[in-house]
Amino acid sequence: MAGLELRDIRKSFGNTQVLKGLSFQIADGEFLSLVGESGCGKSTLLRIISGLETPDSGEVLIGGGVMNAASPKDRNISMVFQDYALYPHMSVAQNISMLLIMARLPLHARLPLLNRISPSARALRPVIASEVEAVAKQLRIEHLLNRRPAELSGGQRQRVALGRALVRHPKLFLMDEPLSNLDAKLRVEVRKEITELHQSTGLTFVYVTHDQTEAMTMSHRVALLEKGELLQLATPSALYADPHSVAVARFIGSPEINILPAEVSSGIARLGAEMVPGRAVNMDGSTLFALRPEAARLVDRHDVSTDFKLGFTRHLTEDLGHEVLLHGTLDALPETRFRMRLPKTSDLLSGTSLDTALHVGFDANNLLFFNADGARLRDAAIVAEASEAAQ
Amino acid sequence: MTVTTSIQKPQSSWLRFLASFKPKSLGDGVGTGFLFLGAWLIIFPFVWMLSASLKPADEVYDSSFHFWPQTFVGDVNYYGVLFDQPYLTFLANSFIVCAGILVVQLVTAVPAAYALAKLKFRGSTILFGFVVASLTIPINVTSIPIYLGLVKVGLLDTYFSLMFPFFVSVFAIFLFRQFFKDYPDSIIDAARVDGFSEIEIILRLILPAAIPAVAAFSVFSVVAHWNDLYWPLIVVQSQEKMTAALSMLQYQSEFDNDYGRTFASATVVTLPMVVIFLFARRLFIRSITMSGIKG
Amino acid sequence: MSPTALPRQEGGRRRLAYLLSAPASVLILLIYVLPIVAVFVISFTDYSLVYDGFDFVGLDNYKQMFTDEHFAEALKNTLIYAAIFIPGAFFLPLVLAIAIQRRRRFRSILEVLYFMPVTSTLTAMTLVWRALLDGNQGAINNMLVGLGLDKVNWLGDGDIVLISIAMVSIWGIIGFNMVLFLAGLTVIPQNLYEAASIDGADHPLDRFFQVTWPLLAPTSLFVSVNTLVTAFKLFDTVAVLTHGGPDRASEVYLYLAYLEGFENFNMAYACALSLVFLVVLFLVAWLQTRLGDRRRTQA
Ligand SMILES: Nc1ncnc2c1ncn2[C@@H]1O[C@H](COP(=O)(O)OP(=O)(O)OP(=O)(O)O)[C@@H](O)[C@H]1O
Ligand SMILES: [Mg+2]
Numbered sequence: 001m002a003g004l005e006l007r008d009i010r011k012s013f014g015n016t017q018v019l020k021g022l023s024f025q026i027a028d029g030e031f032l033s034l035v036g037e038s039g040c041g042k043s044t045l046l047r048i049i050s051g052l053e054t055p056d057s058g059e060v061l062i063g064g065g066v067m068n069a070a071s072p073k074d075r076n077i078s079m080v081f082q083d084y085a086l087y088p089h090m091s092v093a094q095n096i097s098m099l100l101i102m103a104r105l106p107l108h109a110r111l112p113l114l115n116r117i118s119p120s121a122r123a124l125r126p127v128i129a130s131e132v133e134a135v136a137k138q139l140r141i142e143h144l145l146n147r148r149p150a151e152l153s154g155g156q157r158q159r160v161a162l163g164r165a166l167v168r169h170p171k172l173f174l175m176d177e178p179l180s181n182l183d184a185k186l187r188v189e190v191r192k193e194i195t196e197l198h199q200s201t202g203l204t205f206v207y208v209t210h211d212q213t214e215a216m217t218m219s220h221r222v223a224l225l226e227k228g229e230l231l232q233l234a235t236p237s238a239l240y241a242d243p244h245s246v247a248v249a250r251f252i253g254s255p256e257i258n259i260l261p262a263e264v265s266s267g268i269a270r271l272g273a274e275m276v277p278g279r280a281v282n283m284d285g286s287t288l289f290a291l292r293p294e295a296a297r298l299v300d301r302h303d304v305s306t307d308f309k310l311g312f313t314r315h316l317t318e319d320l321g322h323e324v325l326l327h328g329t330l331d332a333l334p335e336t337r338f339r340m341r342l343p344k345t346s347d348l349l350s351g352t353s354l355d356t357a358l359h360v361g362f363d364a365n366n367l368l369f370f371n372a373d374g375a376r377l378r379d380a381a382i383v384a385e386a387s388e389a390a391q
Numbered sequence: 392m393t394v395t396t397s398i399q400k401p402q403s404s405w406l407r408f409l410a411s412f413k414p415k416s417l418g419d420g421v422g423t424g425f426l427f428l429g430a431w432l433i434i435f436p437f438v439w440m441l442s443a444s445l446k447p448a449d450e451v452y453d454s455s456f457h458f459w460p461q462t463f464v465g466d467v468n469y470y471g472v473l474f475d476q477p478y479l480t481f482l483a484n485s486f487i488v489c490a491g492i493l494v495v496q497l498v499t500a501v502p503a504a505y506a507l508a509k510l511k512f513r514g515s516t517i518l519f520g521f522v523v524a525s526l527t528i529p530i531n532v533t534s535i536p537i538y539l540g541l542v543k544v545g546l547l548d549t550y551f552s553l554m555f556p557f558f559v560s561v562f563a564i565f566l567f568r569q570f571f572k573d574y575p576d577s578i579i580d581a582a583r584v585d586g587f588s589e590i591e592i593i594l595r596l597i598l599p600a601a602i603p604a605v606a607a608f609s610v611f612s613v614v615a616h617w618n619d620l621y622w623p624l625i626v627v628q629s630q631e632k633m634t635a636a637l638s639m640l641q642y643q644s645e646f647d648n649d650y651g652r653t654f655a656s657a658t659v660v661t662l663p664m665v666v667i668f669l670f671a672r673r674l675f676i677r678s679i680t681m682s683g684i685k686g
Numbered sequence: 687m688s689p690t691a692l693p694r695q696e697g698g699r700r701r702l703a704y705l706l707s708a709p710a711s712v713l714i715l716l717i718y719v720l721p722i723v724a725v726f727v728i729s730f731t732d733y734s735l736v737y738d739g740f741d742f743v744g745l746d747n748y749k750q751m752f753t754d755e756h757f758a759e760a761l762k763n764t765l766i767y768a769a770i771f772i773p774g775a776f777f778l779p780l781v782l783a784i785a786i787q788r789r790r791r792f793r794s795i796l797e798v799l800y801f802m803p804v805t806s807t808l809t810a811m812t813l814v815w816r817a818l819l820d821g822n823q824g825a826i827n828n829m830l831v832g833l834g835l836d837k838v839n840w841l842g843d844g845d846i847v848l849i850s851i852a853m854v855s856i857w858g859i860i861g862f863n864m865v866l867f868l869a870g871l872t873v874i875p876q877n878l879y880e881a882a883s884i885d886g887a888d889h890p891l892d893r894f895f896q897v898t899w900p901l902l903a904p905t906s907l908f909v910s911v912n913t914l915v916t917a918f919k920l921f922d923t924v925a926v927l928t929h930g931g932p933d934r935a936s937e938v939y940l941y942l943a944y945l946e947g948f949e950n951f952n953m954a955y956a957c958a959l960s961l962v963f964l965v966v967l968f969l970v971a972w973l974q975t976r977l978g979d980r981r982r983t984q985a
Contacts, residue, residue, distance in 0.1 A: 052880050073886035085881035089900040098896070102886030112895055164885075423792060426785055430799035433857065437802060439825060440814045452823040503710035512703035518711055525718040527971045529919060531940050532960040533717065535947050536724035539735070559713035589702050618807045620922045625948055639809040640926060650817075657810040668805035672798065675805065679862060680869040 002064065003028040003204030004049065004172055009058035011044055011228075018044050020228040021058070026221070028063075031198050031205040032233075033215035035251070036225035042208045045225070046176050049206065050079050063171045073102070078165030080175040084157050086149040086164075093132050093145040096163045100128045135167045155186045162197070173198075173205045179214065191218060212252055216240075224248055246374035249290050255325060255339045258296070260289040269382065271310070274332035278307065278364060278382040287377070288370040291362060293325070293341040298349065299361035306361030307384065312338065314354055324349065330360065437661075444468055444655035451650040468655035476652075477630055478638070478659055485635040488553045489613045496560040496612060497605065504567030505597055509579065519568075525561040530622055538625055548628040556622060563608050566681060570604045571597060604681070610671060611678035617664055635660040722964075729958040735951045747958035757959075759934055760942040763848060767938060768917040770852040775859045775913045780906075782860065783867035784898065797868070801861035808858055812926040815854045816841070819927075841928055844935030851923050851936055858923075859916065863909050870905025874898065904978070911974045915967065939963065 002025045011019040018041045026032045034042045047053040049060055051072035060067045067075050086095050101110060101124075109118035136142045139159045149157055158178065165173060178194070179187045195218050198205050209215055215222045216236040223233040224247075231251075232244045243249040249257045263270045264287050269280040271289070280287075299306055311331035318325040326340040340360065342349070352358070369380040442458045443451045445465035472478050506512065507519055533556065541552045574597065582592050623637040639660060642653050668675050729747050733740035751757045786796050803811065818825045819840035827837040840850040878897050882888070887896045899906075921940045924930055930937035930945070937945075943963065947956030 047880075050884060052883065071888055072880075072884045073888060077884070079881075079884050081877050081881060083875075083877065085875065085877040087878060087881070087897070087900075089903075098882075098887065099885040102892065107889060107891065110892060110895070164881075419789065422785060423789065426782070426792070426796055429782070430796055433860065434799055434802055436811055436814045436818060436857075437806070439818065440811075443814075443817070451817070452820070456825055456828070499710040499713060502706035506703040506706040510699055510703035510706070512700045512707070515703070515707075518707060518714075521714055521719065525714060527967050528718055528722065528964060529967070531919065531921070531943065532725065532964045532967075533721035535728065535953055535957055535960065536721035537717070538948075539724075539953070540721075542735070556717055559710050559717055561714065561718070564710060589699060614805065618809070620809050620925060621944075624925070624944075636807050636809045639807070639813055642813055654814065654817075657813050660810045661806045664805045664807060665802065668801070669798070672801075675801070676797075676865050676869075679804075679865050 002026065002061065003030060004032075004206065005059075005061040005064075006045075006049070007059040007061070009045070009048060009055045009060070011041075011048060011053070011055050018228050019048070019055070022225075022228075022230050023058075024223060024230060024233050026204065026206070028204055029202050030221065031195075031207065031219045033219040033222045034206065034208045034225060035210060035212060035215045035222055036231075038210060040225045041228045042210075042225060043176055046079070046174050046206065046208050049172070050077055050174055051075050075172070076168075076170050077172040077174055078168050078170040080161045080165050080173075080178045082177045082180060084149075084161040084181075086157060086160055088149050091146050091148055092136075092141065092152070092160050092163075093129070095149070095160055096132045096135060096167050097128050099164065099168050100131060104128070131167060132163075135163045138166065139163050154182050155190065158182060158190055162194075166197075166201075171204065173201075173203045174208075175205070176208045177210070178207075179209070179211075187214075194218065212254070216252070224251060243368070244376050246288060246290065246370045249368060249370075253292060255293050255341065258291045258293060258336075258338050260291065260330070260333060260336060260338075262287045262289050271330065272332040272334075274310065276308070276382065278384045280380070280382055282380040283369060283371075283377055286372040287380075288372070288374070290368040290370060291366060293339040295366040296338075296340045296360050296362045298340070298342065299359050301357075301359050303359070303361060307364040307382070309359055309361050312340075312358045312360045314356075314358060440654050440657055440661070443651060444658045446651045448648060448650045448652075451654070464651060465655070468652045469659070471649075471652050472656045472659055476656070477633075478635075478656055480631065481633050481635045481638045482659070482663070484550075484553075484632060485617055487550055488634060489616045491550065491554045492557045492616050493609055493612050495554070495558045496563055497609070499559050500563035500567055501598070501601065501605070502593070504564045505571050505593055507564070508568045508571035509574075509576070522561045522564050522568075526565060530556055534622065534625060541626065547626055548632050550632065552626040553623060553632065553634070557616060560608075560612065563612070566608060567601060567604060570601060574600055603677075607674050607678040607681055610667070610674045611681075613667070614664055614675075614678075725957045725960055725964075728954050729961050731954050733954045735953055740954070743954075747955050748962075750955060751958065751962070756934065756937070756942060760937050760939050763935070763937060764918065764920070764939040767848045767852055767920060767936075768914070770849055771855050771917050771920075772910070772913050774852065774856040775863060775916070776906075776910055778856065779860050779863035779909075780867050783864045783871055784894075786864070787868055787871045797865075800864055803858045804861040804865075808922050809926050811858070812854065812923050815857075816927055819850055819854075842932055844932050847928055847932065847936045851920070851927060854923055854927065855916075855920065859913070863913065866905060866909050866912075867902070870902050871898070874901045907974065907977055911970060914970060918963070918966065 005025045007023050009019050009022045010017070022045065034045065036042055044053060048055050049062075051060075051067065051070060051074075054068070062075055062077065072079075087098065090098070104124055105115075105118075105121055108114050109121040115121045132145070133142065136145055139162055141156065141159050141163060144152060144156060144160070149160065152160065158181075161178070175194075179190055182190060191214060194207075198218075205219075207215075207218065216239075219236065221233060221235050222239055224231040224239065226247055232239060232248045234242070239248060239252050243252065246259060250259070260271055262276070264280045264283045264285060267279045267281070269276040269278075269283070269287070269289075297306075298312075299309055301309075303309065312326075312328055313331060313334075314326050314328040316327040318327070321344070323344055324342045326342065328338055329336060330338050338360070364382040364384065367382065369377040371377055438458065439456070442456070442460070445463060445468065446460040447462050447464045450460055450462065503518075507515055507522075537556050538547075541547050541555070546552045546555075578596065579592055582596055587595070618636055619634075620636050620640070623634045624640070627633050627637055639657065642656075730742055730744060731740045732743045732746070782800060786793055786800075821827065821837065821839040821842050824840070826840070830837060838846060841847055874897065878901070879893060882893060882897050887893055919940060920938050921944065924936055924938055924941045925944075928936045930941050939959070940963070943956050943959040946952045946959060
């Protein structure tokens with residue numbers, strides 16, 4: 001059964017189309033991350049799933065049922081907001097118990113004054129308190145229950161927000177950039193906790209972030225949005241190794257993938273003025289070659305073990321201790337930046353200066369090919385027969 | 392299997408307007424109806440006043456209300472108010488008093504507020520204590536001694552007596568002090584390093600930055616004193632110094648029963664503030680919300 | 687920079703501070719401090735503008751209040767008026783602000799319309815109200831007759847006149863308080879309402895009591911204190927509309943103080959009345975800070 005299914009969701013604000021027909025399914029218990037540039041519609045999509053916003057067209061199914069007409073409280077979802085949206089005038093315990101009070105007490109027992117004398121309110125109070133305590137214990141915030149949000153640290157507020165979401169035992173857990181207000185160290189810590197929470201509860205999670213590390217490390221699958229369209233939805237490794245488009249390839253991976261414009265005609269490919277060895281199959285005209293920075297290595301000028309060997313001009317070296325990043329350009333394409341990620345132990349680098357001529361080598365099957373519009377050319381290849389024939 | 396739902400663009404703006412009325416907005420529509428009904432009740436006195444000012448006396452109290460008079464005498468009424476009666480003098484008096492008060496208030500409050508906010512001097516806490524305490528004191532409490540003092544120096548029934556109790560606005564000092572306190576010290580220090588004198592700092596840095604607060608306060612002050620009745624009632628003794636608001640009290644005796652002209656004069660007195668409001672709505676609203684920070 | 691330059695600069699700055707604050711200080715002394723002292727002193731004398739000289743009479747003026755039936759009457763009228771005026775001046779603008787804030791269309795035109803009375807000259811508009819409320823031929827009574835109801839003697843009936851005055855005052859203050867409430871509402875974060883609707887608080891009453899009301903507390907405190915003080919300060923409307931009549935039925939505290947001071951020239955008694963009034967205002971201000979502080983430490 002699908003935990004969540006979206007069918008052709010569209011949404012416009014005024015004249016700007018924010019979501020342009022999104023459809024996908026995620027399984028029960030799956031952890032899905034929504035990533036994309038700022039303004040691409042992640043929050044809007046999340047709000048449509050939660051029912052805070054209504055789509056112009058399309059359907060939202062949660063646990064198999066169409067939820068378009070249901071109000072947020074009837075969708076059995078929980079949401080963690082980016083700035084937590086804790087009620088500032090309530091204690092932590094009251095924040096967490098709000099949902100239970102709303103769900104279990106009749107309206108008259110929720111109103112001020114009346115709630116003190118209502119028998120149903122009095123009977124339920126200890127039950128609610130014990131449930132709140134259980135959630136607090138799970139998140140290790142029992143000692144904070146009587147404080148107000150203003151008296152908590154960022155990480156503690158984050159946990160209260162999680163508690164408020166957990167107390168419902170929802171079918172679907174929605175989070176909108178829940179870590180963006182935390183400092184870097186805390187972020188890594190809470191990231192781990194959220195993953196553990198997901199594992200221990202087995203709930204379906206939809207997690208919005210624009211941090212690709214978060215998305216890649218936490219989720220089963222990642223959905224990449226751009227300008228209201230779904231670029232690709234796949235597992236982190238598939239997104240990395242097998243992107244459908246240049247945009248996906250660019251978004252995933254750090255440092256960014258190298259995109260090299262190439263010209264192909266009658267099987268012969270050129271990078272700038274330089275002819276590429278081997279025969280280009282199934283491509284023609286302007287094409288893009290893409291290469292991960294770690295797929296390139298430095299080679300000796302006379303090395304023959306690689307398919308490719310290109311002159312490289314280095315502009316900048318970043319030594320990270322365990323690895324080295326080189327920024328520069330290929331001599332064949334002086335307009336295009338080229339990045340390399342090398343293990344620390346590259347002896348070819350020792351004793352060189354920025355002026356030293358370097359050579360880059362890589363294998364043809366590490367190249368990804370895209371047409372000029374950025375779409376992946378799956379059956380394109382560079383085959384070595386031409387160079388073999390020449391030998 | 393791509394399903395293409397063609398999104399039809401509404402052809403015209405009124406179609407889009409109609410389309411925006413979903414069932415849910417029906418309740419909204421009713422709510423809006425009530426809001427406009429309430430608004431009509433609120434502005435009805437203005438409408439009635441305007442209408443009455445165009446009518447001859449015997450039509451003003453007609454049992455059925457028509458906005459447009461059967462016999463139009465608006466021109467006669469307004470001519471009478473402006474040229475037969477001394478209303479131009481009254482308006483001028485109000486204007487002079489408001490302007491005089493405002494200028495002196497600004498001249499005294501801005502420097503004092505700056506000193507309180509940014510300069511250290513002995514007595515500053517005491518001065519600020521007096522400012523805060525005086526915020527609570529209305530003119531109604533101090534009127535007798537001030538009146539007696541004005542009698543003693545023989546200045547009753549002068550512009551000075553109309554303005555004097557308002558020459559210092561503790562509210563303005565309080566407000567501007569708050570405003571100046573938020574002005575970054577680092578900029579002032581940088582200006583000092585650059586060789587600005589203290590006076591130059593006030594004139595070239597602080598004043599320009601204070602313009603929004605000054606503008607909002609000015610609206611507040613002018614409206615308050617244009618509409619004030621209490622103090623003019625006490626110190627004005629002659630027609631020559633009568634303010635516009637005070638002049639309305641002349642009609643409490645029934646001696647003038649040219650009702651149309653009465654309401655023409657009421658319109659003339661009300662109009663300046665309403666016009667200022669319509670043109671400086673934001674300032675008006677800001678002047679009110681600003682008073683909220685006092686709390 | 688020489689070592690002496692700094693102190694000299696400091697001294698110059700201090701001198702400048704005195705210079706800048708001197709005019710305001712002198713005026714505060716003349717307009718607030720000395721008059722308050724004078725009010726205090728005069729209230730213990732039998733001073734009157736119409737006779738020369740005066741004697742100290744101790745607490746006589748204050749004792750007189752307990753026996754003065756006009757004082758009792760004025761106090762009673764002020765409290766009745768406040769009891770009618772304050773709820774209307776608080777809740778009507780609150781409801782209006784909440785209703786107006788939600789809508790995008792028409793919001794600004796509604797704001798303008800409701801705000802109109804605030805900008806208008808109350809004395810002039812009170813003249814209009816006197817015509818509208820006229821017992822025989824006023825527009826309001828004409829409307830009542832049109833609806834088949836009886837005429838009401840709005841200004842001539844001692845039991846009704848305070849209601850009429852409160853009505854006019856509420857009309858004048860609605861826009862003012864509404865603008866304050868609107869300002870308070872706009873700073874409530876929208877996502878709290880969203881969190882509330884996910885928590886199931888989507889009934890309007892729940893939204894109001896769980897989110898709006900508690901978060902509006904600072905604004906409400908300010909508005910209620912302000913409205914209370916406005917109620918006590920009622921003067922203009924009475925002076926134009928009723929002169930305290932009929933038969934002192936609308937003679938409120940400040941109007942009495944005015945009559946005693948400037949019509950009867952009982953300056954000393956009027957000073958005592960003023961001082962009592964000031965004490966009440968200070969009490970209100972003190973209460974306001976106390977409540978504000980409590981709220982702040984709670985938050
Ligand atoms: N209520 C609204 N009215 C008008 N435009 C809106 C509204 N909400 C969002 N938008 C627009 O919709 C687009 C998508 O917004 P959304 O908040 O979904 O982006 P996002 O992907 O969450 O971005 P971020 O990473 O910055 O949070 C933006 O261009 C935004 O300006
Ligand atoms: Mg967002």
